[in-house]
Amino acid sequence: MKLFRQFLIATWIAAFAMMAPSPALAAGDGVSSLYVEEGDSPLLYEGQMPPGAAEAGTPVQNHLAQQMSAALDRYLTEWSNLPEVNLPAGSTLRPGASGSRVEALRMRLGLAAGTGFDQDMAERVRLFRQMHGLSDGTSIDRGMMAALNRGHAHYAQILARNLAHAEELPGFLGHRYVMVDLATQQLQMVENDQVVDTMRVVAGKPETPTPIMAGLLRHAVFNPYWNVPPDLTQATYARRIINGGNAYLSRTGFQVVDQFGPDASVIPTGDVDWRAAARGETQVFLRQRPGAGNGMGDMKFMFPNALGIYLHDTPSTHLFAENTRLFSAGCVRLERPEDLGLWLYNGMMPEVGSAPEQIVPLQFPVPIYIGYFTAMPEGDRIAFREDVYSRDVGLPELAL
Amino acid sequence: MRHLTLLVAASAATLALAAPAQAQALSGEELRGQTVDITFADGTRNSVFFGSTGMATVSNNTGQSANANWFVQGDQLCMRAGSANECWNYSNRFAAGQAVRLTSTCDQNAVWTPRNVNAPRQMVAPQAGERG
Numbered sequence: 001m002k003l004f005r006q007f008l009i010a011t012w013i014a015a016f017a018m019m020a021p022s023p024a025l026a027a028g029d030g031v032s033s034l035y036v037e038e039g040d041s042p043l044l045y046e047g048q049m050p051p052g053a054a055e056a057g058t059p060v061q062n063h064l065a066q067q068m069s070a071a072l073d074r075y076l077t078e079w080s081n082l083p084e085v086n087l088p089a090g091s092t093l094r095p096g097a098s099g100s101r102v103e104a105l106r107m108r109l110g111l112a113a114g115t116g117f118d119q120d121m122a123e124r125v126r127l128f129r130q131m132h133g134l135s136d137g138t139s140i141d142r143g144m145m146a147a148l149n150r151g152h153a154h155y156a157q158i159l160a161r162n163l164a165h166a167e168e169l170p171g172f173l174g175h176r177y178v179m180v181d182l183a184t185q186q187l188q189m190v191e192n193d194q195v196v197d198t199m200r201v202v203a204g205k206p207e208t209p210t211p212i213m214a215g216l217l218r219h220a221v222f223n224p225y226w227n228v229p230p231d232l233t234q235a236t237y238a239r240r241i242i243n244g245g246n247a248y249l250s251r252t253g254f255q256v257v258d259q260f261g262p263d264a265s266v267i268p269t270g271d272v273d274w275r276a277a278a279r280g281e282t283q284v285f286l287r288q289r290p291g292a293g294n295g296m297g298d299m300k301f302m303f304p305n306a307l308g309i310y311l312h313d314t315p316s317t318h319l320f321a322e323n324t325r326l327f328s329a330g331c332v333r334l335e336r337p338e339d340l341g342l343w344l345y346n347g348m349m350p351e352v353g354s355a356p357e358q359i360v361p362l363q364f365p366v367p368i369y370i371g372y373f374t375a376m377p378e379g380d381r382i383a384f385r386e387d388v389y390s391r392d393v394g395l396p397e398l399a400l
Numbered sequence: 401m402r403h404l405t406l407l408v409a410a411s412a413a414t415l416a417l418a419a420p421a422q423a424q425a426l427s428g429e430e431l432r433g434q435t436v437d438i439t440f441a442d443g444t445r446n447s448v449f450f451g452s453t454g455m456a457t458v459s460n461n462t463g464q465s466a467n468a469n470w471f472v473q474g475d476q477l478c479m480r481a482g483s484a485n486e487c488w489n490y491s492n493r494f495a496a497g498q499a500v501r502l503t504s505t506c507d508q509n510a511v512w513t514p515r516n517v518n519a520p521r522q523m524v525a526p527q528a529g530e531r532g
Contacts, residue, residue, distance in 0.1 A: 042433060043432055043518075047432055048433070048452050050451070295530075308530050310531075330532075331530055331532050363471045
């Protein structure tokens with residue numbers, strides 16, 4: 001069993017190494033999908049607990065990986081040794097049905113030979129559905145037939161991939177931490193391994209996916225500027241400014257500065273050769289003034305990183321009503337930024353005035369993990385989620 | 401044990417007393433994930449591991465240990481365990497191996513010697529912007 005799992009993980013890592021990450025977001029050693037700022041890595045992996053804590057009983061594997069590992073073991077035990085015959089399509093079968101299709105399905109599910117859909121078969125169907133991301137029930141519908149015909153290796157591979165991803169995270173995730181799952185576009189606030197609050201987020205579009213990251217939330221910025229990454233200015237905003245001129249700049253509140261940060265000086269927009277900027281021949285630092293319509297909203301939560309990925313408020317709140325929320329250029333937009341702020345500041349939001357870009361440090365850094373979990377144990381169930389970034393596609397077939 | 405308890409109770413208070421000599425605010429960044437040896441006036445020795453995300457572990461040479469939260473507040477480095485709070489004056493960045501005599505809000509004196517410290521880090525990465 002263990003060898004099998006190691007093979008799955010090695011296969012996944014090899015497969016990922018062949019994927020070319022977006023150059024702007026390329027990170028790490030080319031094998032791991034996880035981006036961690038160099039300075040944060042020792043703080044997250046070794047710095048949270050005293051040396052020797054592992055020997056003193058702190059698990060080496062984080063609780064998420066433990067759950068994934070148990071789920072994979074359970075999955076393989078239940079479903080990996082059954083006859084994987086291809087089953088013909090047909091109408092939905094329910095308890096009480098009988099016939100040759102039921103006979104074939106009983107064999108496929110590892111039940112005693114027979115032709116009737118009895119209570120044993122109903123329970124087996126219920127378990128299968130629970131462990132393959134299907135809705136609760138005892139009927140064999142089209143979705144369950146598709147899952148049966150995909151075979152166990154398909155699901156085991158996804159679970160193993162998710163386990164490997166969880167194992168990349170620190171063995172101790174933190175007493176308090178933030179977990180963003182890109183597959184579900186949800187954010188969780190976690191204390192002592194218990195989820196204390198959940199909110200929807202908007203993550204990166206498939207063409208500008210939010211990277212998988214770990215970092216340390218260190219401060220928030222209230223009444224923030226939005227500092228537009230120069231490559232976004234080139235790709236998107238320079239053309240809009242060429243077309244919209246001063247009216248566009250005035251309406252949107254964009255201004256050009258000589259650099260980002262507290263020492264920035266504003267440059268007259270007329271001094272910029274926008275066509276050269278659109279061609280990438282000159283780099284422009286564009287920022288949007290605080291206020292209504294600012295892309296960062298009223299606050300942004302910073303875990304300093306070279307990728308320019310942060311959590312922030314947004315004026316585009318209508319997008320949180322969507323079932324799939326992949327609309328950003330890579331950042332994570334928050335449904336309820338005030339609630340995250342309250343939690344990060346231990347129940348008391350800082351009092352800030354109207355001045356722009358007010359930086360308020362957290363009392364202590366809070367780990368943040370941005371993951372992509374297409375499978376997740378949920379009690380007795382295993383939820384298999386939509387592979388919205390197509391990262392589970394193209395994995396090599398497993399030799400079973 | 402007395403000093404262990406005392407240290408935990410006092411540590412949130414004592415680290416606050418050092419008047420900052422620099423304009424740049426200290427955040428305790430240099431101590432995150434590092435251990436500091438602390439020797440009290442009566443010769444008692446403790447070591448404190450300053451966890452990177454705010455948990456401190458105080459231990460003595462008999463193997464006893466206790467946990468506290470640690471944080472920087474103004475010019476004080478504080479430790480809190482339950483309702484006990486002690487802050488120490490914190491006016492300058494700590495340096496590896498460099499002993500510093502500090503006083504706590506509980507009127508304790510101790511010499512702090514970090515075994516190692518983290519290199520200074522920039523608070524923000526301004527030129528990357530935010531991808532939005």
